[in-house]
Amino acid sequence: MARITSITVEDVRFPTSLTADGSDAMNKDADYSAAYVVVRTDATDSLGEPLAGYGLTFTIGRGNDIVATAARQQGAVLVGRDVDEVAADMGGVYRALTSDSQLRWLGPEKGVVHLSLAAVLNATWDLVARRAAKPLWRLLADMTPAELVDVADLRYLSDALTRDEAVAILEAKRAGKAERIAHLERTGYPVYTTSAGWLGYDDAKLRRLCQEAVDAGYGHIKLKVGASLEDDVRRLSIAREVIGPDRRLMVDANQVWDVPQAIDWMSELVRFDPLWIEEPTSPDDVLGHAAIRRAVAPIGVATGEHCHNRVMFKQFFQAEAIDYCQLDTGRLASINEIVAVLLLAAKFGVPVCPHAGGVGLCEMVQHVSVLDYVAIAGDLTDRVTEFVDHLHEHFTDPCVVADTGAGSGYVLPSRPGYSTQMHEVSVERYRFPGGDFWAAAPRNGSSAESSEESRAGALR
Amino acid sequence: MARITSITVEDVRFPTSLTADGSDAMNKDADYSAAYVVVRTDATDSLGEPLAGYGLTFTIGRGNDIVATAARQQGAVLVGRDVDEVAADMGGVYRALTSDSQLRWLGPEKGVVHLSLAAVLNATWDLVARRAAKPLWRLLADMTPAELVDVADLRYLSDALTRDEAVAILEAKRAGKAERIAHLERTGYPVYTTSAGWLGYDDAKLRRLCQEAVDAGYGHIKLKVGASLEDDVRRLSIAREVIGPDRRLMVDANQVWDVPQAIDWMSELVRFDPLWIEEPTSPDDVLGHAAIRRAVAPIGVATGEHCHNRVMFKQFFQAEAIDYCQLDTGRLASINEIVAVLLLAAKFGVPVCPHAGGVGLCEMVQHVSVLDYVAIAGDLTDRVTEFVDHLHEHFTDPCVVADTGAGSGYVLPSRPGYSTQMHEVSVERYRFPGGDFWAAAPRNGSSAESSEESRAGALR
Numbered sequence: 001m002a003r004i005t006s007i008t009v010e011d012v013r014f015p016t017s018l019t020a021d022g023s024d025a026m027n028k029d030a031d032y033s034a035a036y037v038v039v040r041t042d043a044t045d046s047l048g049e050p051l052a053g054y055g056l057t058f059t060i061g062r063g064n065d066i067v068a069t070a071a072r073q074q075g076a077v078l079v080g081r082d083v084d085e086v087a088a089d090m091g092g093v094y095r096a097l098t099s100d101s102q103l104r105w106l107g108p109e110k111g112v113v114h115l116s117l118a119a120v121l122n123a124t125w126d127l128v129a130r131r132a133a134k135p136l137w138r139l140l141a142d143m144t145p146a147e148l149v150d151v152a153d154l155r156y157l158s159d160a161l162t163r164d165e166a167v168a169i170l171e172a173k174r175a176g177k178a179e180r181i182a183h184l185e186r187t188g189y190p191v192y193t194t195s196a197g198w199l200g201y202d203d204a205k206l207r208r209l210c211q212e213a214v215d216a217g218y219g220h221i222k223l224k225v226g227a228s229l230e231d232d233v234r235r236l237s238i239a240r241e242v243i244g245p246d247r248r249l250m251v252d253a254n255q256v257w258d259v260p261q262a263i264d265w266m267s268e269l270v271r272f273d274p275l276w277i278e279e280p281t282s283p284d285d286v287l288g289h290a291a292i293r294r295a296v297a298p299i300g301v302a303t304g305e306h307c308h309n310r311v312m313f314k315q316f317f318q319a320e321a322i323d324y325c326q327l328d329t330g331r332l333a334s335i336n337e338i339v340a341v342l343l344l345a346a347k348f349g350v351p352v353c354p355h356a357g358g359v360g361l362c363e364m365v366q367h368v369s370v371l372d373y374v375a376i377a378g379d380l381t382d383r384v385t386e387f388v389d390h391l392h393e394h395f396t397d398p399c400v401v402a403d404t405g406a407g408s409g410y411v412l413p414s415r416p417g418y419s420t421q422m423h424e425v426s427v428e429r430y431r432f433p434g435g436d437f438w439a440a441a442p443r444n445g446s447s448a449e450s451s452e453e454s455r456a457g458a459l460r
Numbered sequence: 461m462a463r464i465t466s467i468t469v470e471d472v473r474f475p476t477s478l479t480a481d482g483s484d485a486m487n488k489d490a491d492y493s494a495a496y497v498v499v500r501t502d503a504t505d506s507l508g509e510p511l512a513g514y515g516l517t518f519t520i521g522r523g524n525d526i527v528a529t530a531a532r533q534q535g536a537v538l539v540g541r542d543v544d545e546v547a548a549d550m551g552g553v554y555r556a557l558t559s560d561s562q563l564r565w566l567g568p569e570k571g572v573v574h575l576s577l578a579a580v581l582n583a584t585w586d587l588v589a590r591r592a593a594k595p596l597w598r599l600l601a602d603m604t605p606a607e608l609v610d611v612a613d614l615r616y617l618s619d620a621l622t623r624d625e626a627v628a629i630l631e632a633k634r635a636g637k638a639e640r641i642a643h644l645e646r647t648g649y650p651v652y653t654t655s656a657g658w659l660g661y662d663d664a665k666l667r668r669l670c671q672e673a674v675d676a677g678y679g680h681i682k683l684k685v686g687a688s689l690e691d692d693v694r695r696l697s698i699a700r701e702v703i704g705p706d707r708r709l710m711v712d713a714n715q716v717w718d719v720p721q722a723i724d725w726m727s728e729l730v731r732f733d734p735l736w737i738e739e740p741t742s743p744d745d746v747l748g749h750a751a752i753r754r755a756v757a758p759i760g761v762a763t764g765e766h767c768h769n770r771v772m773f774k775q776f777f778q779a780e781a782i783d784y785c786q787l788d789t790g791r792l793a794s795i796n797e798i799v800a801v802l803l804l805a806a807k808f809g810v811p812v813c814p815h816a817g818g819v820g821l822c823e824m825v826q827h828v829s830v831l832d833y834v835a836i837a838g839d840l841t842d843r844v845t846e847f848v849d850h851l852h853e854h855f856t857d858p859c860v861v862a863d864t865g866a867g868s869g870y871v872l873p874s875r876p877g878y879s880t881q882m883h884e885v886s887v888e889r890y891r892f893p894g895g896d897f898w899a900a901a902p903r904n905g906s907s908a909e910s911s912e913e914s915r916a917g918a919l920r
Contacts, residue, residue: 027561062562066530066572073522101487102522108715108743108766111571112526156742159719159751255568259619282616283568284771286746287778291619306568311744318747 188409513587648869
């Protein structure tokens with residue numbers, strides 16, 4: 001009998017603040033980071049290698065240690081568990097991890113303890129898919145409707161989605177899976193790029209990156225907005241000029257506006273024909289998003305990267321508050337909660353266009369979007385998944401985006417797992433604060449500077 | 461010039477799980493705990509003693525260390541700050557503490573980083589009130605409307621409450637403050653008790669505690685429900701029998717139900733004439749609470765102890781989802797966010813009946829309820845604040861509840877500060893894991909047991 005022998009969690013930080021990658025109206029100095037979980041077992045995989053799972057959640061620097069600490073406490077309950085039992089009952093594993101009422105109090109189901117839960121479960125799902133020698137999307141798509149619903153967390157959803165409805169949604173898409181997989185093998189899953197549009201880039205860099213995106217076959221481009229209306233108008237003019245009238249342009253305000261301000265600001269940007277305004281206000285404001293959506297139509301409203309759980313998404317759907325669901329694979333509690341949201345979105349007819357970027361999010365969302373198309377929504381209409389071309393070099397099975405002639409798309413993942421194993425040299429170099437990079441350059445990057453202050457403060 | 465010289469944070473846990481105090485349908489083994497912050501300065505107070513501030517947030521055991529770690533990181537930015545400047549600009553202090561976009565990512569404005577922010581700000585407000593030699597409620601009630609609105613966080617609220625409206629609400633209550641204070645000096649602030657109704661108590665203890673509550677002058681009693689309908693019917697029958705038909709009976713389900721289940725269950729309990737059903741479902745489910753409220757009327761719906769920020773309360777009010785606002789002084793980001801919620805509640809006409817109990821929450825809520833009556837709502841109709849008679853012995857200025865002939869009430873706090881300084885001997889004894897209590901009885905209490913497992917797991 002094989003068992004889980006250890007769960008380790010690393011605080012890994014990349015000094016992205018040095019280049020203004022990831023800068024937006026709310027977040028100006030992000031050091032993209034991962035609370036990186038490794039679940040080790042005494043089993044071997046199909047190749048005779050030691051079987052392990054690798055997963056993460058994403059943060060933007062300071063506090064990544066706090067998430068890692070929470071993940072260590074949550075993960076500990078899995079040590080000693082039978083690997084076959086874990087693989088056969090991921091719904092039960094989820095309940096075991098969420099049933100600690102003392103840690104639940106710190107959310108509930110939100111914030112640090114939910115991010116850390118995502119990291120632990122993401123690594124465990126990676127383990128389960130590797131054990132089955134399948135990419136995670138295929139492991140899930142191969143499940144029967146009842147099996148997939150059994151792993152989904154439907155608690156608090158029954159006023160919007162019953163278990164029977166969930167099974168029926170999946171039953172309705174059992175036929176045609178092979179054709180849909182074949183379609184994605186030809187075209188990839190549709191993507192858009194945010195790499196061009198960070199606020200910290202100057203106009204020349206913005207123009208060059210927009211042109212490169214067009215040349216690379218992107219049909220959608222997203223820009224950050226919200227810091228200065230004058231700057232937004234100038235930058236959107238440049239982008240529209242480069243991409244032309246037919247490609248889609250999205251804008252993202254990263255929560256900087258109140259509701260009335262969002263409506264006013266977008267009335268100035270509507271002339272650039274944006275497909276959606278993303279995160280126009282507080283991610284908690286379901287009714288505010290609904291008000292904005294009514295006011296800015298036909299511009300769509302999108303949110304989700306900070307939507308903390310399925311109960312919030314349920315309400316976004318019930319209130320008809322959003323046109324696009326941008327769930328986040330590091331913020332929702334892994335596949336168990338993501339499947340619930342995909343089912344809700346399918347019932348309410350809202351396209352899921354997951355948030356990605358950061359560290360490892362692109363690696364994960366490709367599995368989620370493929371699963372959604374193959375087994376749940378069964379539709380690509382209005383779907384486009386985020387891609388940011390940063391930090392993939394740190395992963396052993398990085399996502400690949402290619403232009404197949406039908407526009408750029410995520411190439412269907414084929415290797416076992418959830419694609420989130422990092423190279424050991426990357427973990428060693430960027431482990432915070434002791435890794436080679438941070439030890440050699442302690443004043444580089446905003447994580448380091450402020451964390452030194454924090455430590456000094458705590459010691460006084 | 462006086463400066464803040466240090467911020468220290470202690471992980472203090474009380475072994476309440478040994479006696480089933482605090483047991484409910486969701487939380488069966490709570491060890492009531494505090495992330496306890498001390499802000500030290502090189503100033504002296506009006507008595508010539510060293511000036512410091514003492515504050516906390518409340519958790520129920522495991523993970524209290526995580527909150528303490530976050531509080532250390534957030535508090536560090538205040539070290540070295542000028543005490544007079546801090547006291548004169550608590551709105552600015554709040555913004556300084558909330559403007560760290562990297563830590564903000566871990567919420568935003570929810571979960572661990574919001575609990576820890578509450579702890580740091582609660583201690584800072586205690587410092588500011590001690591410096592002014594006033595109880596905190598009086599410091600705030602003495603502010604002009606503009607000054608009080610300046611400390612309130614109105615971000616994301618302008619679709620429901622503008623700054624001008626907020627000032628107008630306070631202006632309307634400037635007259636009559638002295639009379640309202642005099643009234644509270646005679647009667648105290650109305651309270652109810654939850655001490656009788658924990659799920660872990662047997663029927664005999666329930667009956668005895670209900671009788672004691674009646675004898676002590678309580679007009680309201682609250683019972684936990686939701687684990688077993690049969691048990692609930694039996695326990696509510698006992699409670700009604702003891703308290704009679706005229707005293708008010710409230711019930712609290714601690715989030716265990718889905719929306720349809722809450723409606724069904726309450727249809728069975730309506731015959732006991734409950735005043736409110738508290739936390740019938742997920743604390744995030746604004747629309748779910750609204751649906752429950754429509755279905756269970758005339759039973760009121762109450763929630764708030766897990767409502768994580770002002771944006772959520774805004775929506776509970778906008779959606780007419782609750783009859784009673786049970787804000788929590790350890791979960792909202794201290795006075796800055798609480799005043800915003802009190803203003804919203806006043807505008808929407810929803811009575812605020814704060815959550816208390818735990819550790820130190822009763823000490824804090826008395827200030828909040830008094831402020832609400834004296835300066836904001838100006839009304840006691842339908843107001844009753846929670847009181848749980850546990851753990852007050854650990855505080856240097858514990859809250860006092862007395863029957864003045866008009867029913868039991870919180871006696872108006874008179875000593876400077878926020879009433880949340882703990883005895884040093886209590887901190888020393890219950891510091892986790894090294895304090896005398898935990899060192900001598902490492903297997904007592906659920907914190908200790910599971911945390912040992914956690915530590916062992918992390919070390920493997």
